[in-house]
Amino acid sequence: MTVVPIGKQDLHHSPRQGEELAVPTRSKRYFTVEASWYFNTREDQAQGPFKNLGAAKDGLKTYLRRCGIIHFNG
Numbered sequence: 001m002t003v004v005p006i007g008k009q010d011l012h013h014s015p016r017q018g019e020e021l022a023v024p025t026r027s028k029r030y031f032t033v034e035a036s037w038y039f040n041t042r043e044d045q046a047q048g049p050f051k052n053l054g055a056a057k058d059g060l061k062t063y064l065r066r067c068g069i070i071h072f073n074g
Helices: 053-067
Strands: 003-005 030-033 036-040 046-050
Touching (some): 046 053
Antiparallel strands (some): 030 036
């Protein structure tokens, strides 16, 4: 099994709402295992598989909408 993280890791994180002084290390959100795409939740739970990166990004939007975390127009 091959795991390939996607995107650059930002070492200068800003606190999220509700976070105090110490900002936890955040890993890359999207990754592949074999030929399938996944995204990690804030709780570090992999969601997927998806056919491609675009589908994984759409899956993340749906996940956030269902959790009531964020509202997207369109």
